Amino acid sequence: xxxxxxxxxxxxxxxxxxxxxxxxxxxxxxxxxxxxxxxxxxxxxxxxxxxxxxxxxxxxxxxxxxxxxxxxxxxxxxxxxxxxxxxxxxxxxxxxxxxxxxxxxxxxxxxxxxxxxxxxxxxxxxxxxxxxxxxxxxxxxxxxxxxxxxxxxxxxxxxxxxxxxxxxxxxxxxxxxxxxxxxxxxxxxxxxxxxxxxxxxxxxxxxxxxxxxxxxxxxxxxxxxxxxxxxxxxxxxxxxxxxxxxxxxxxxxxxxxxxxxxxxxxxxxxxxxxxxxxxxxxxxxxxxxxxxxxxxxxxxxxxxxxxxxxxxxxxxxxxxxxxxxxxxxxxxxxxxx
Numbered sequence: 001x002x003x004x005x006x007x008x009x010x011x012x013x014x015x016x017x018x019x020x021x022x023x024x025x026x027x028x029x030x031x032x033x034x035x036x037x038x039x040x041x042x043x044x045x046x047x048x049x050x051x052x053x054x055x056x057x058x059x060x061x062x063x064x065x066x067x068x069x070x071x072x073x074x075x076x077x078x079x080x081x082x083x084x085x086x087x088x089x090x091x092x093x094x095x096x097x098x099x100x101x102x103x104x105x106x107x108x109x110x111x112x113x114x115x116x117x118x119x120x121x122x123x124x125x126x127x128x129x130x131x132x133x134x135x136x137x138x139x140x141x142x143x144x145x146x147x148x149x150x151x152x153x154x155x156x157x158x159x160x161x162x163x164x165x166x167x168x169x170x171x172x173x174x175x176x177x178x179x180x181x182x183x184x185x186x187x188x189x190x191x192x193x194x195x196x197x198x199x200x201x202x203x204x205x206x207x208x209x210x211x212x213x214x215x216x217x218x219x220x221x222x223x224x225x226x227x228x229x230x231x232x233x234x235x236x237x238x239x240x241x242x243x244x245x246x247x248x249x250x251x252x253x254x255x256x257x258x259x260x261x262x263x264x265x266x267x268x269x270x271x272x273x274x275x276x277x278x279x280x281x282x283x284x285x286x287x288x289x290x291x292x293x294x295x296x297x298x299x300x301x302x303x304x305x306x307x308x309x310x311x312x313x314x315x316x317x318x319x320x321x322x323x324x325x326x327x328x329x330x331x332x333x334x335x336x337x
Contacts, residue, residue, distance in 0.1 A: 001049070001095075001100050002015040002021065002047075002049055002095065003100065004099065007039075009041070010039050011039065011041065011042050011045070011097060011098070012037070012038070012039050013036070013040065014037045015035055015037070015049065017034055017035040018052055018053035019034065019035070019050070019051055020034050020050040020051075020052050020081075020084035021033065021034070021047065021048070022047070022050070022084070022085070022088050022093075023036075023038065023040060023045060023046070024045070024046040024047075025046070026044060032085075034052065040097070042097035042098055045097050046094065047094065048093045048094050048095065049093055049100075049102070050081055050084035050088050050093045051081065051107075052080060052084060054079070054080045054164055055079060055080065055107075056077075056078055057076065057077045057079065057110075058074075058076050059074075059075050059114075059115045059119070060072060060073065060074045060075075061115070061122070063119075063122055063123045063127070064123075065130055065131045065134050066126075066127060066128055066131075069131040069173055069174070070173070070174055071126065071134060071138075071171055071173050071174075072171070073126075074168070074171075074172075075122070075142070075146065075166065075168045076166075076169060077114050077118060077150070077163060077166055077167075078163070078164040078165040078166075078167075079110070079114060079161055079163050080164060081160050081161055081162075082160055082161070082162040083157075083160030084160060085160070086159060086160035087106075087159055087160035087161065091159065092106055093106050110159075113155065113159075113161075114150070114156075117156075118146045118149070121145045121146050121148070121149030121150075122142045122146055125138075125141050125142055125145040126138065126142065129141065131173060132181075134171060135171065135173065135181070138171045139168045139171050143167065143168040146166050146168070147163070147166040150163045150166065151163065
């Protein structure tokens, strides 16, 4: 909207570069162009402001497919007014000379024109398309149909309107139909998920079985090795017992041989000792037999004295000494011989 200021009954208008201003005074065109700035009198001026920038028009409408299903089309049309003079001649873009606001609603007229034209071509396409095909390829087909229809609409160039772009944002069925259409895909996805789960479980079971088989094989191998160990221990024990028995036999034989040798040696020694004792005894007896009685008495006394207990004093009477001396002084028979 243009800026209008008041000065002593005059009005000053200053417009933006995106607005085309047309100023008529007494039926004659005085100013015509973009971004104008000029003075005028409100009682004799007729002003029109036509926006020439690109504008976005969002639209949403319902359509019915070939299988009688209701769908919602959301689209956006970008347009601009390429011929401001034609637009000002066909539509009411006049503004109040005092306030600068539009007297009518020209942009709403343009929106209605574009929306109804686009809706007509979209309905024509969707009415011949089933719902499933419309949901798959409907966006592209509706966009092409709407763009071609707007380009071929003769009223738009006559009004100075140029369509820049057409975009179809979405094409959606009713909520119940959309949920019903989603169900097979969800079921398929769920089946894929279940199959993946089952395959994962099968792989897990197979791995557990392989692990169990490995553990069983390990236990079997361990039992076999334990059996070999027990068998080897038995062989070792038997060999040790045999070796011990052989060693005990050798030791017993050696001990018996030693004892026999000792017994023989003892017997020989005893025999030699007995012979020596016998010879000594015989010699002793022979010497005693050849010795006189006095000598034997003396020896007996000596032996007796050796075996008697300790005697501190002894008393000899004259009778004993007389007899003993008489015997010692008497010659023994056979002494001369």
